[in-house]
Amino acid sequence: MEQQNVTTTDGEQAQGRHDAPVVAVVLAAGSGLRFDPDNPKQLVAIDGRPIVGWSIDAFERNARVSDIIVVVNAQVRAAIEQLIRDGGATKVRAVIDGGAERADSTAAALETLSAAGVPGDAKILIHDSVRPFVTQSQIDGCIDALEEFDAATVACPSTDTILLTEDLGDRQGVKSVPERRHSYRAQTPQAFRFATIHEAYALASDDPDFRPTDDTRVVVDYLPDTPVAIVGGSPLNMKVTTRDDMPFATLIAGEITKAAAKQQVHTMFQQALS
């Protein structure tokens, strides 16, 4: 799949009406070495569908999302392109190459968007492909939050107390213990007005030691005056990191599939009776 043009708003602007495009960036360039070197985790099937397929589909189904960019590596490109063709996704505008680190992949996506002329007020939702069960309300929550804030992230309160550690000889020791009520586990999507995330990455790119595991951090550290709103996440929006996560992921997928089937039957009955 070749890179195509990403929606720009020139047309709408000419008509005096402006709905900022909503672009989902699905990051699927991870090597997933902790999972299985021979079988990248984004391609592992859950309930018969590759993990990255679940993620792309979540944004494809959301009517407010206008465009999708998928970031891949050479190892997974062919499989993901095939998956997109087979799945009939209509919003995927580009499948681009990412980089060695997560931040490199986000940066590559931002460059693609910039080259495509995406306006500064576009809403960019950056999502880890290995969080296959992101809900429509979480995606909507990000889009809504960007009406009020220039940055927002899905996160859920940590039920565990968080410990911040430091090196203590050959093991980790506890350095500080933040208040639990102020401790959140970041999930994705992480959402930004395009100008905001683009500027934050431009500032960060000058720092060779900066290797963020999270896009929110780039904004918090480089644009400290920009508030980042929390959008309610849930434990079901889990990240598939290791094989230990698979039983839980399979359980969630089964429940989602069951609920969808139930809904389908319900709709059929309603249509038959109406």
Place this chain on the structure above:
Amino acid sequence: MEQQNVTTTDGEQAQGRHDAPVVAVVLAAGSGLRFDPDNPKQLVAIDGRPIVGWSIDAFERNARVSDIIVVVNAQVRAAIEQLIRDGGATKVRAVIDGGAERADSTAAALETLSAAGVPGDAKILIHDSVRPFVTQSQIDGCIDALEEFDAATVACPSTDTILLTEDLGDRQGVKSVPERRHSYRAQTPQAFRFATIHEAYALASDDPDFRPTDDTRVVVDYLPDTPVAIVGGSPLNMKVTTRDDMPFATLIAGEITKAAAKQQVHTMFQQALS
């Protein structure tokens, strides 16, 4: 069950040999309102056994644990006493009343231990009863760590980036994003030499605003020069917090039961063939 004497080491000391007692404190005084007001979560059965039963049994089975104290509230006392009688636990020395907050329950246990003459070098392992799947290696890891450190806690690296938040109007906003490699999720047991945790709680008791959700924090905040070692935890040592956690908990319990049955069959064959 009435309070009984907790092992003291006078006997061993008289013989010129000193093995510090290892006392497990199982906290089961939580009201669990987030779960079900009518059915306290520590009594909910997983795979046929109440959650608190799983927890007490983990310490009962560990040969290095000498004594167990169970902290309860009025609502669950009778059921837990019955459970201890039926389960044939031989190390439970006292079932005591806790307090409104978690820290009150720990403080009550420490007072009981102090009154029983437990020596300052006793190893105290404080455990949340709603973490039913603590492993023997995690318990052993705590006991071992206290040879080198006066405080240790089971924790596992956070696979999610952690966000520390602040109030942002009517929602939470991100204040800072600590390095993921230094972000751990605290689990239990949290383990301390008795003198250390007793002193930390004595210092904290003067502060009426101090309501820690975690015993490690009491040491980190009030005895800042005391290093607290991290003992490797795992996602399986999960906390049952809400009903959403039950499917995962049931899955883990099933795997544990299956593994135990397999081990039993294996042992039977070995005995038959030897």
